[in-house]
Amino acid sequence: MSLRKKILISASIAVGFTALATGGIVFVLTTANFNPAKVDQGATSPTIVYDRFGHVAFTINPSGTRRVNLSQIPKMLQDALIATEDIRFYQNHGFDLRSTFRSLVQDILHRGSLQGASTITEQLAKMVYLTDNQSIKYKIQEIILGVELSRYYTKNQILDMYFNTANFNGATPGIENAAQIYFQKNVWQLNLPQCALLAGLPQAPTQYDPFLHPHAAMARRNIVLGQLLKYHFISQATYAKAIQSPLDLAKNPGAVADGVPPQYASYRDYLYEEANKIGIGARALQQGGYKIYTNLSPQLQMAAYQQFNNNAYFPPNMNGNVAQGGAAFLDPKTGGLLAIMSSRPSTYQYEGFDYATQTQRSPGSSIKPLVVYGPAIDTGKYNANSLLYDGPLNIGGYQPQDWESHPTINQHVTMRDALAMSWNIPAVWLLQQIGISTGLTFAERAGLHFQPQDFLHLDVALGDIHPGTNPLQMAEAYTSFDNNGQRIPAHAIERIVNAQGLTVYQAQSVPIQVMKPSTASQIVGLLQNNVVNGIAHLAGVAGRHVAGKTGSVAFLPPGYTYSPGDSDLWFCGFTPNVVGSIWEGFPNTSLQAYIPNWVGGSALPAELFSAIMTQGLSGTPAGSFTTPVNTSSTAPLMTLTGLTGSYSATQNGISLSWNPLNGSVYYLVFRGGPSDRNLYYNRSIGKTTSPSYVDPIHVLGGHTYQVVAFNALTDHEIAVSPEIEVQITPSSFAGSGTTTPGSGTTTSGSGTTTPGSGTTTPGSGTTTPGSGTTTPGSGTTTSSSGPTSTVIPGTSTPVAPPAASLKPPPQGE
Structure with missing residues (x-):
């Protein structure tokens, strides 16, 4: 105006x-609004709140x-x-x-x-x-x-x-x-x-x-x-x-006067907030006689309430103050709010600070799937087995470090292992490769919010964002992984009916496409691996598929050269039917307001997630993760190239070699025959850290080989070679020259062996006493299948830059 x-x-x-x-x-x-009797209505009509199954959950202001x-x-x-x-x-x-x-x-x-x-x-x-x-x-x-x-x-x-x-x-x-x-x-x-x-x-x-x-x-x-x-x-x-008098308050600050059971207090608060945005205020809810149909899961809400009341998951700081927490649980297919905890029950206050929706904290490594790995996979240039740089890194003076001084001598690591072990350097390096804008734009589609300065520094890969985030935002963002790449905004209320029986509100769930379905599928596979093989293993739930990511923020007070603990702990995870996000920490990060290192770190919210899910989903179908058509939840392995082989008389067997991979890698060699071509993974014949191997075999006929590369730190597969077949024939032993007695010299000729003190028996592959040497024979190598470069099978897109090019960017870039 x-x-x-x-x-x-x-x-x-x-x-x-x-x-x-x-x-x-x-x-x-x-004025048309004026009704003098309305202001002094002595009788009030309670509002009835229904759960997701249509049953009465609680009544607001029943008396x-x-x-x-x-x-x-x-x-x-x-x-x-x-x-x-x-x-x-x-x-x-x-x-x-x-x-x-x-x-x-x-x-x-x-x-x-x-x-x-x-x-x-x-x-x-x-x-x-x-x-x-x-x-x-x-x-x-x-x-x-x-x-x-x-x-x-x-x-x-x-x-x-x-x-x-x-x-x-x-x-x-x-x-x-x-x-x-x-x-x-x-x-x-x-x-x-x-x-x-x-x-x-x-x-x-x-x-x-x-x-x-x-x-x-x-x-x-x-x-x-x-x-x-x-x-x-x-x-x-x-x-x-x-003015000298104390406040002299009641001893039970959690008392609530509207008749809502304590386990539903957090959900009621969020319902009030959402209804107010719709246009129905608190007084109308308390006295207006509405029927509100919600997405509340009573069983899951009770589980969250009871487990949040368990001090075992909320350790004290050095002053004995118990940690605070917040959590939100959503239906990934609808965005419906199933359960929420705004605080610990012992400190709950009506309309008090809501740690599930109002806190603004760094999410630590729990943001990596949203800012780094999801966006990278969505470009089509990377997958779970892509090798990422993991060596010393200095980008314009910024030198990211890994937790527990993780050594960087291996230089390269797969995306799967980097995420499972929550290593920082590969995440920062990968964000630099795809661009900060690419990463943050992806996360914005998932529902997170950033400030302009966030687009200027790479440590957003580790959760350093402004102003921060909260459990409800993180849970909503993770629903896009569990819903084929689509996010539906979180909401508690589905429908509101007034006292006259008219529907005055109906939720409209409009999905937002965050990523390709194939990207979501691969992230689900990666995050499942985190729970099965990674540091999030304590989040597992017996009999259910679980995926998720931990997060922690080290607390480093002024004057300290090491971190005595964490200011924030996170776990964001999901089953096929429920997505949840949990934060633990203290309202203010003072010199003593941190969770000490010795109490378990991000394992705490992971364990809490497991406890809530175990109790809250008991008796419900386990379900399974949806894999979109023509995609796989596990990205294909890289191709190990250059595998060749031939019989070597000098090495007394079949000599194999292949192109090496950089980093801390070892190789297993598998051999099979014509009748057992599919048994390679049950018949490993050797292990080596060099890109070559000699199989001491002399049996005539064809022998098939395959080599699989493994990360030496995690024992996860990195790459697999195509199969090759190496033939051993009589001429393989005969060679192209003759072996003379005594002097051990070999003359070029018909390939026959001159009589001497030693004879060569065809077929046996062995040489009896004699000092002669055998020139390599005519064994041939045939490649049975497979490309000669590292690509995703069925495409021409490189999986990752060649290992030789994986090096840290120059300082100052």
Whole structure:
């Protein structure tokens, strides 16, 4: 809205209501929303929440609001509210001209939205009739409705309705509920400091919640006491004594007054948040008689609640404070929120800080599939068996290090092993190869958010992102792996039906294509390998397929040369039917707010995930991961090229050689005959670290060979050669020259052996005593199949750059 238009509207409001207040002009103020009976409805209808199976899960505010009469509310509490919110309450006619005009001037000068200056009557009107909107249009309606209420009700009636309608703590409306929750007292039993505390809450119930923010609550209470002193409701001596009083809160800060069972408290909170975005506020949910159909899984929610209450998964820091946590679990095929934990049950607060949706923390290595490996595979240039550089790396002064000082002498590692062991250098190197923009754009499609500076540094590969992320975002991002590359935004509510039986909301699930289905399939295979063979093995669930990735963020306080522990621990994983993300840590990373190294690191959330899934999915079908048509969940092995062989009399057997692979590699050689061509993997004849091998065999006929390369650090297969066949014939032993007795010289000729002290028996492949040497014979080598370069079978796309080119980029690039 332009400044000129705002001035004109503001002037009109000021002039019009000045005339109204002085009686000079008669205004007929009406609005279609006004129903005088609506503001004082004594009876309320509870809202019923249904789970994903259509069964009643819980009822919100089943007993209604605890109403009290104005006569039961202490006079000092009434005075505190008036002194703080509307000092001219008994003199104005529902709106305060002086405050309204002052607010208009401030908003014009600062070009902001119209806010503040609401009388107690206007606040009541807004709570009953309007949404929380600060536009001038709504301010006009608020003023009109305030005037209307003043015409229908006395000041005491308005004050009575305000105290029974306003949210003083957020969980349920009404001053009596707030008194019970914060002090475990009836409102008429409150003393002056307690009355001042409650009177200061309606402006921002969560911000000033004394359980969550005691210092802010204390400061707000003292402001209210100051207002009482300013307007002469209390004396200086009474004020001085009151501000010295402690908050004196109830002993059970987790008490909730709306009747929701404690295991559903976190889910209820998220439901409130989602309903508010839809346009249904907390008060309407508590009293409006809605039926809300959700994606809640009661069994999984109970499992999460109970396991989050187990201190074994949440170790204390060096000061003895127990770690905090948050978690979210989704249906990957629908995006439905199955379960959520906003905090540990022992520290839960209604509308308190939600560690599942509000925390902004580094995800550590759990981001690697989203920023590095998924995007790399999606380019079509890499797969699970691609060799990645794993040596010393210096990129413009940035030198990534691996956990536990992982040695980089091997120089190369497969993507499968790099991800399974969560090594950092290969991830940083690979992100540099594909480009930071490629990696982060992929992750943005998966639902993560980044700042411009994130596109400038490679340590985003290790989770250094701004402002950070939370369990719900990470769970939603991982659903794209478990749903053929598609992400469906997370949501708790499927449908809302009002008290008249009309459907007022229906969720619309629109999938977002994050990656190719084949990419998702390969990532599922990689992440399954993490759980079966990698450092995430503690996340396994008996009888179920599980895939996932751990994450941790080392805590390095100033002055330390080593990390004593972790500030953040993560596990993000999934079964075929459920995706979950768990974070553990401390709200603030002070010198002592870290999880010590000795307690288990990222194994903790992995174990917690296993415990929740084991309990929460018990009795449900295990399912299996979906593999898209014409793809494989495991990427094909690389081709080991250059395998040749021939009989060598000098080496007394068949000599094999092949093109070497760089890095820490060993090779197994397999041999089979015409009748057992498929038994190579059961008939290894030798192991070597060099690219050659001699098989001491002399049996005439054809012999087939295959060589398989393995990573020496993990024993995982890297590459496999095509089969070859080597023939041994009589001429293989005869050679192309003659062996003479005595001197051991060989003359070129017909290939016959001159009589001497030693004879060669055809077919046996052995030479009896004699000093002659045998020239290599005529054995031939035939290649049975396979390409001569490293490619994905069936394509011409290189699997990875040639091993010789896998070297760190120059410094400064």
